[in-house]
Structures are given as structure tokens and as C-alpha cells.
Amino acid sequence: MQIGIDFGTSYSAAAACIDGKLHGVRFGDHAQFRTAVFFPAAVPNPDDFVLTDALEAEVESHIRSARAAQRRALDNWQQRLSEAQALPAERRVQAMALISEPAERTESDLRAAALRAVRHSWMERSVRDSRSASVKVNDAIFGDDAIDAYISDGFGHLVESPKSMLGYNLLPGAKKIILHIATHVLEHIRLSATRQLGVPVRAAILGRPVEFKSAMGPEGTTQALSMLTEAAQAAGFEQVSFLEEPAAAAMHYHTQRATPERSLIVDVGGGTTDIAYAEVGGPAASPRIFGSWGLPKGGTDIDIEMSLNAFMPLFGRGEPGIPVHHFREAASVQSPPLQREFRSHNYRNTPAPFRHRLMALQRLGATSQLNREAERMKIHLGAERLGRVDLDFIEDGLTADLDRAHHDAAYGGFLDRLRAVLDRARLAIGETPDSIFLTGGSSRSPAIQSTISAMFPAVPLVIGDASLGVVSGLAAAAAMA
Template sequence: MKIGIDFGTSYSSAAAFCNGRIEHILFNGQPQFRTSVFFPDRAVDISGFELTFSHEQEISDGIRAAKSSYAKRVTKYNEDVAAIEARIRAAARNNNPMTKEEKAERRTMIAKPFLSSDQDLRESAINAIKRRWLSDEIVKAKEADIRLDAAIFGEEAIDALFIYESGRLVQSPKSMLGFRLGQAQRGYITGIVTRILKHIREQACLQLGQVVRYATLGRPVKFRSSIGPDGGAQAIAILTEAALAAGFEAIDFLHEPSAAAVAYHTSSVTAHHALIVDIGGGTTDIALAEVGTGDTQPNILNTWGEPKGGTDVDLGLSLRSVMPLFGKGVCPELLAPVFMDAVSVSDLNRQKTFRGLSFPHTPLPYAYRLAQLQKPGIPVRLNRDVEKLKIELSETAQSERSLDYIEQNLVVQATDSHLALAAESFMRTFQALLAQVASEIQNYNPTLFLTGGMSRAPYVIEAVKQAFPHCDIAPSEASLGVVDGLSVYASLTRDARAPEHA
């Protein structure tokens, strides 16, 4: 059996094309999982944990306390808003009325309080209770080494660090594959990727009821790299080694935009040209393809790519809206590289540098907050909150997230202006790539097919429309377009040594 695997920077997925339809491999009931993995120091069976009546009472009390605190903050917010409105009216009475811009600036100085949903509050409370329970269990454990077989994946991997309190959390290992790696680092990263691919293969075998021996893996046109073209070759070598160690007998690779073209091709009933725009977490890839021809596969005419994606926007938003809470722009002794190291959660070397820093001359509260950020897993959790801010700010003018795992009552507030500034670097690269493609395909009038998590962002969609104003946009599945095509391609290139029942 051969499957398609979209091993992504932010999320990963897998699918098989069986009996004329695509079957997505499910991970905790979902067709994809966050590309994060946690390895606890000690293997403790968390299935032995049960919520008791006293636990439920504790959770209810906590939710009530959170709502009470929120009510007080709302009261204070309303008082502050009333005070500002009073100042505006007073200025008008004194014949010194504020301009429209001044009024708007005064009003935006105060962010509306944020209250997590009951479900989020409950999950946070359960994690705290589990952490206490596990602290007792871990004392009993005799195994002290990192256990690859005890790995936890996805969103649960990030939460697990705060339950187990010890272990290793890795996010977005794909973004590390093309960077300069020492021998030990390369072995470590290969082991991480191996465990993720093994997890995918095990789930596929279980769900499909067959032994999965072969796979087609998606790959970007250009990997993120610090060593030029050699980074791409290194990434392919690591992925190949990891896949074989994970139990696959053979694998092949397909450019991710070409895979999305395969998916679009299967649903096209008339021959036409399509421009596939795949904007993921780590890379942006484009392919021009002839689809709907009646052939088993589309005809890929050209591909383009840049090693930038949604994680670059996350990094920019973190620097602009979050790092000021840690002293950026406030403490002159803290230079820009400190904050870049802190937010670069996918760069092992930068994270190691940041963890090794001390801040003896940094005043409170910034020294304390930076020390908290140096704790294992905290940068990843902060990055997840920044990603949520990014998504929310694509739909609303302002948003906020609680950072109480850094400091009690610490809240980050951000606006759509922060997001626009955070996305500037990525958008310059993206718009330049679109302009290059547009100039090279002037003789075509393709249908646009957008896929990848960032293809949902309104500013991304608008940029594509501006670059190709006369082209129609086809409906697409942002999250699964690539893996759908990989599964179809895998079925068409199934190794002759692997019979259907294998």
C-alpha cells in the first residue's frame, strides 16, 4: 500500500486513494495534526488519570473566579472609556476640539478585556490537575531517559510539556532540515522526523487495515536553508533516511504545488491551465499546470518558490506586539538579536543562544518575564498564541491573548495594524514572486487555485487578485489540497512490488 504524506512546517497530514476516493488518515479524529512532538523524560501512562468529584469542583471554582476577574476588568474598561469620552467632550467645551484622528487614537489606547471560553478554561484547569497527578507518578518512575516510543503529537504535545514538566518539545522540525547541522544535531533531527513519520505510518496501517510500505512525500520547491542549494539536498537526505527508519521500504517526492495540481486535475472536466498557489507555514510555492486533459496526471509547465510562509508573519507579529512586554524598545541594554532568538522557535541554534543568556542589568518585570520565556516549551506555547492572534486579526480589528503562563494577569494586545506591519516582509517577497510569475505567463489566462493555511488570509487573497486581475479563482480546500494530490499521485505511481493487498 502506498500513501501520500504532507509533512508540513505547521501541520502534517496523510491520505490514501482507495477505490476511486481519497481517504484521509485521522489523528485524534482530525485529518491533520500540528507538526509538534513531545518526548517525556519518564514514561508515565496518563490513561490512569481520572477526574474526581473534587477535581470537577475545583474546575468550576476556577471558571467562576476567571469570570469574576473578567467582570472587574470590564468594569475598569468601561470606566476608562467613560473617562476618555469625558476628556473629548471637555476639550470640545474649551474650544479645543480633538480631530477625528486624535479621538480614534485615544479610544484605541484601551483594549477590551478578553475572556477565554468555558471550554478553554476547563482544559487549562484539567491540565493543571493532571500536572499535579503526574508529578506524583513521575517520582515512582524508574526510567529517566528520553523515550521516543512515548512521544505525544500535535496540540497535545504543547500541552503535555506543562503536564509532565520535563521532557523535550520540538515544533516544526521541517524548517530545520535545510540548515547547517552538526553531526549530533542532524542525528537528533533525523530521529524526530523518524518518529513523526512512524506515527503517520502506524495510524495509516491501523485505519486502512493494510501494511503501508510506500509513500510519496510532498516537498517545497525551495527548502528553507542557511547553506544554499546544499540545504535542499540535505533536507531530502534526512527525510529519506527518516522514512526508511520509520518502516517505509521506498519513498518518492513530489513538489507540493504539483501535488495540489494533481488534486485540482482530478476534479477538472475540461482542459485548461491552472496556476496553483500554495502558501504554507514555511514556504510559498507556485506551479503552472495544464489540467482536465483526460490524462492520468496534469502537465506541469513550470514551478516557482520562495522559502517564506506563515511562520514569518508569526515571527513579525511576535516581535511587534509581544516582545515589547519583554523589554523590546524599553530596555536599551537588550539588543534586537535577543528578541529574534527568543521568537525563533524553529531554530535550534537561536533557541540555545537565548536559553544561555542572563539579564542581570534588566529591570523588573522584564528580567522575570525573559527568565520565564527561557523555560523549556514556553517559547513554543507563546508562538501558538501568536499564531491564534494572527488568525483572529485577519477577521477583527483587535484581539488579545492571556499570557498567564508567563506572569499572572499578563495580556498581549494586538491590532490589525500590528498584523499589517508584521506581514510586510513576507508580503514583499510574496508580491515579488507573484509579479515574476505574472511576467512569465503573460500568454496564459489560468484559473487560480489557492491552497495552504495562509491562503485563507484576506491580504494574501487580495495580493493574488491584484497580480492576476483577469483570472478566476477556483474553490479549494486550504488545508488538504496538497495531501489530496499526493494520495492520488501515490496511487498512480504505486511500486510494482507492492500489490494492492500488501
């Protein structure tokens, strides 16, 4: 049995076509899962935690500073409220909308939070001291659960979006880790498919971007394909081939059209944006692909910009004395080497309030949590004018208020690159397409849809299944092979 696998930067999915019918492989209750793996570490037993006098003093000090932060947040709220009330009526409504009352936490909430923090740093210290925190490979956790486990627990190794590292010049150790992670993901898919389809699954067509993210040019794509092949073989696939992701999306659209049309297929994903021009529909067995174009940028790059623009100023971005690259390292959660770099900086002499905020961001799990908020706000601000994020995990009472300007700044660079690659495609095809078929999670963004429409004003946009367009086409192709 041959299946189609969409090993995505953000989400992975798999499906098979059996007797012309699409069978999506389920992952828990879902048709796809976050491409993230968490390997828990064998850590000291939390039950060994005993509240000594020194630790009790730490708890008390946490409670005192949380109480003070709560008081400050309350004063600040009251002051902003009275300032807003003094404004003329037309500006008052908008100003009031931006102010929300800080949540008041009871003494027992404060004590519980302080105990959690103290126990967490005790665990961190114990792990550092024991050096025995070996990784438990067999207990790997996949998907959003992996990120949750890392954020709440912190002990172990999380790799998010391993696909975005495949095209980079990796040191041998890092290369082994990424290969290992990709193998785990593909094995998870193969075993899930085998269980659900009731037959051994040993052959697959994998989607691939036109151009992988890379700092080595075309060599990056060659390396990524060879690493993926090796990972798939290690995961138990005896037969592996690749199909460009936009060609797979074209295949999916092809199966839905009774009459032929020439369509520009645009897949805006998490890591890359992939375009193909194809004749789809009608009696032919598969679409005719005239050309393809790739942009190695996608939704995760927009998340990084969102984080840099909306959150990092709270950590001192733009202040003298803190190198700007520290903030990009912190925001690049897909890159284990950059994350390690960020954690290695010493902020003891950085001025307040940035010192303790940066140190809190260096705690395991914190950058992943911040990135989650950046992604959530990117999506939220696509539809809403304002947004607010609680950053209690960094500092009690700390919040970030966001508006459309943050959204536009985060998208700006990406939209410029998108226009440039669409321009290249438009020039190369030299005719007006009959339609534009959109897929990929980022294609849900109104800013991206309107940018594409504006470049092809007379061409109808066909909104495909954003999540499953590529995997459906891969499954159809797998059934033909």
C-alpha cells in the same frame, strides 16, 4: 499499498486512493496533525513535593506579588475607564472597546496558581540537580497534544516543525535529533495508515517544497531530501519518492476539472510558498507542469514577526541594553538551537519589569505558549480589527492589546516577498492564466488572497481545500505509480 504523505511544516496528513476513492488517514478525530513531537522526560515524582517552610515562604511571596499585580491592573483599568469617559462621544466608544475589566481572582485561585508555580520551579531544580532526566522515547506524543504537554508539563523535549530545520547546516548531534523526530513522525503516519487501511503500508510519495528553508542555498534542499529519505526508510518505508507540493496540488485540481485549463497553482503553507503553472483538467492522466517557483517563507515566519511586533516590546524589545537578536531567538520556536541560545542568556541585571518577564519567558514551555498566541492573533486579526491576549503565564495581569497595525506589520515583509515570486512566475509564463488555484493553510488569509488577486486582476481565484489540497493530489499520484 502506496500512500501520499504531506509532511508539512505546520501540519502533516496522509491519504490513499483506493478504486478511485480518496481515503484520508485519521489522526484521532482529525484529518491532519500538528507536526510536533514531545518526548516526556523521566522526571522526579511530583508526589515527592513537600511544602517545607522555605517553599511555603515562596508560595506566600508569589501570592503577595499576584495580589499587588491584581490591584495594579484594577487601578489601571479604573483610570483608563475614567480617561475614556472624558473623551468626546465619537472617540469614547472606540476607546471603551479597547478596555476590558481585569478578571478578579479569589484568594484560593491565587494560592492554587502560586502552588503550581512553586511546584514547577521545584521540579525544574530537581531535574537540574539530578541530571538523570532521561528522555522517554517510547512515550512520544504527537500533534497539538505534544505542545499542550510541553506547555503544561515542561519536562522533556519538544520539537515543533522539524521540516523547517532539514535544510540547515546542523551539528551532528542536532542532525541526529531532527532525523530521529522526522522518523518518528513518518512512523506514526505509516502505522496509522497500516491500521486503518488494513494492509501493510511500505511505499509512499512524499510532498516536497520547491525550495526548502535553508541557509545553504540549493545544497539545503539536497540535504533535506536525503534526510527525509533516510527518515522514511528508518520508519519502515521500502519505497519512497517525492513530488513537488504545488504539482501535487495541481494533480488534485486536475481530478476536479472536466475540461482543460491553464492554472497558476499557489500553495501558501506554514514554512514555504510553492507555485506551479500547469495545464489541468480533461482526459490526460495527470496535469502538464510548465514550471515551478518556490519562496522559502510561510505562515510560521509571519508568526515570528507578529510576536516581535506585538509581544516583544513588553519584554524590552527596543530598550537599550538588550540585544535585539535575543527576541528573534525567543520567537523562533521551530529552532531548537535558537531556543537554547535564548535560554542561556542571563537577565539578572536587566531592569524591571523586563528582567522577570524575560526570565519567565525562559521557562520551559513559555516560548511555545507565546508563539501559539502569536499564531492565534495572526488568524484572528485577519477577520477582526482588535484583539487582546492575556499573558498571565508571564506576569499576573499582563495583557497585550493588538490592532490591524500589528497584523499589517507582521504580514508586510512576507507580502513583499510573495509579490516578488509571483512576479517571477508571471514573467516566466508570459500569458494570462485561466485560473489561480489556492491551497495551503495561509491561503485563508484575506491579506494573502487580496495580494494575489491584485497581481492578476482579471483571473478568477479558485479557493481549494486549504488543508488537504496537497495530500489529496499526492494520494492520486501514489495510486497511479
